[in-house]
Amino acid sequence: MRLSRDQIEANLKQETNRIQAEGMDATIQRLVNEGALFVSNHSGGKDSQVMLIKLLELVPKHQLIVIHASLGKMEWPGALEHAEKQATEAQLPFIVATASKTLFEMVERRYKARPEVPSWPSSATRQCTSDLKRGPIQKEVRQYAKQNGFTKIVNCLGLRAKESTGRAKKKPLTLNVKASTNVATWYEWLPVHELTKYEVFAEIARSGQKPHFAYTIGNDRLSCIFCLFGSENDIKNGARHHPKLLSEYDSLEKKTGYTMHMSRIPLVEIAS
Ligand code: SF4
Numbered sequence: 001m002r003l004s005r006d007q008i009e010a011n012l013k014q015e016t017n018r019i020q021a022e023g024m025d026a027t028i029q030r031l032v033n034e035g036a037l038f039v040s041n042h043s044g045g046k047d048s049q050v051m052l053i054k055l056l057e058l059v060p061k062h063q064l065i066v067i068h069a070s071l072g073k074m075e076w077p078g079a080l081e082h083a084e085k086q087a088t089e090a091q092l093p094f095i096v097a098t099a100s101k102t103l104f105e106m107v108e109r110r111y112k113a114r115p116e117v118p119s120w121p122s123s124a125t126r127q128c129t130s131d132l133k134r135g136p137i138q139k140e141v142r143q144y145a146k147q148n149g150f151t152k153i154v155n156c157l158g159l160r161a162k163e164s165t166g167r168a169k170k171k172p173l174t175l176n177v178k179a180s181t182n183v184a185t186w187y188e189w190l191p192v193h194e195l196t197k198y199e200v201f202a203e204i205a206r207s208g209q210k211p212h213f214a215y216t217i218g219n220d221r222l223s224c225i226f227c228l229f230g231s232e233n234d235i236k237n238g239a240r241h242h243p244k245l246l247s248e249y250d251s252l253e254k255k256t257g258y259t260m261h262m263s264r265i266p267l268v269e270i271a272s
Contacts, residue, residue: 036152044079047158097136239271
């Protein structure tokens with residue numbers, strides 16, 4: 001039976017009330033028991049890595065997949081391979097989600113269409129995440145869920161409260177109303193929301209694993225080499241190891257007349 005959007009939203013409201021009544025841990029256990037598909041989003045970073053370690057303690061392998069949104073040359077080399085290695089060693093399906101455009105193509109198109117507005121993503125219009133990561137991941141997950149008969153999807157993200165005030169305010173378990181359809185209900189879960197950076201590294205070491213090499217050469221965080229939210233330390237480190245990529249960002253900043261970093265300072269200046 002095909003439900004209308006109103007009916008879907010009414011069901012989701014009921015489910016939200018149920019989550020509130022039973023609490024997060026009990027809901028997660030119920031979703032495990034109900035055979036939900038747990039999707040471990042894996043950027044190759046330490047928080048994704050520790051999240052997968054934790055998920056493997058809780059979720060049967062036939063209900064768990066690992067997905068990586070590939071950002072091509074924008075991301076630290078080896079990030080995809082690092083995520084794939086952990087998935088393969090755990091004998092889990094590993095899916096790579098790829099957008100139909102790159103970050104530079106997105107910026108170029110925006111500049112061409114509307115040169116009067118900032119061409120780069122910002123914290124308010126974060127298209128790099130929505131178009132290059134979230135959208136392609138949702139497409140792949142939907143397809144996997146459909147092919148394998150899953151009607152409940154728990155999308156797991158390695159976001160931690162200690163990373164920023166924005167992340168601290170996030171609820172660890174919510175329903176994704178927009179992504180939920182007639183066919184599947186989507187949950188968003190932050191399994192490592194409460195962990196500190198030290199606990200993350202300690203847990204990875206306890207499991208006999210190593211984090212991505214970018215941490216050992218000085219990075220605090222890992223994803224795009226040059227992120228609009230990147231710390232000065234990470235921008236400088238990225239520039240030291242990837243000067244050619246920095247000059248590509250610099251050329252595009254000069255061409256568009258807008259800067260990429262949220263500080264509005266040109267990347268080369270942050271890096272110098
Ligand atoms: S890591 Fe930064 S620049 Fe890259 S997609 Fe995420 S928010 Fe955008």
